[in-house]
Amino acid sequence: MATLEGYRFGRLIVDGKEQTRDVIVLPERVITNWWRIEGHRLVLEDLDAVREDLPEHLVIGTGAYGLMRPDPETVEKLRRGGIEVEALATADAVRRYTELDPHRTAAALHLTC
DSSP, X not given: OOOEEEEETTEEEETTEEEOSOEEEOSSOEEOSOOOTXXXXXXXXXXXXXGGGOXXXXXXXXXXXXXXXXXXXXXXXXXXXXXXXXXXXXHHHHHHHHHSOTTSEEEEEOOOO
């Protein structure tokens, strides 16, 4: 299970390694250099590579200032699929992830704006 620590604008330590690009953390693996089709908008296709691996809880980090927004339809589809979704500013999302069971939680984190 991944450990997250030391988030600040544009930087996050994941399992002791500094990440400076957006990241998806799953119970069994970490996807680095994650990018979205529309930059500051999260759509379902942005999660295609990990959708089958998503556990029951997904914490979305919307950036230091909350500028990356999940599309409401995307959130609804994930919820209909049995995934609880929380979207928070990234610092709060990192904190929230550490409060949850890492076996049952994933995080999709935008590290900058």
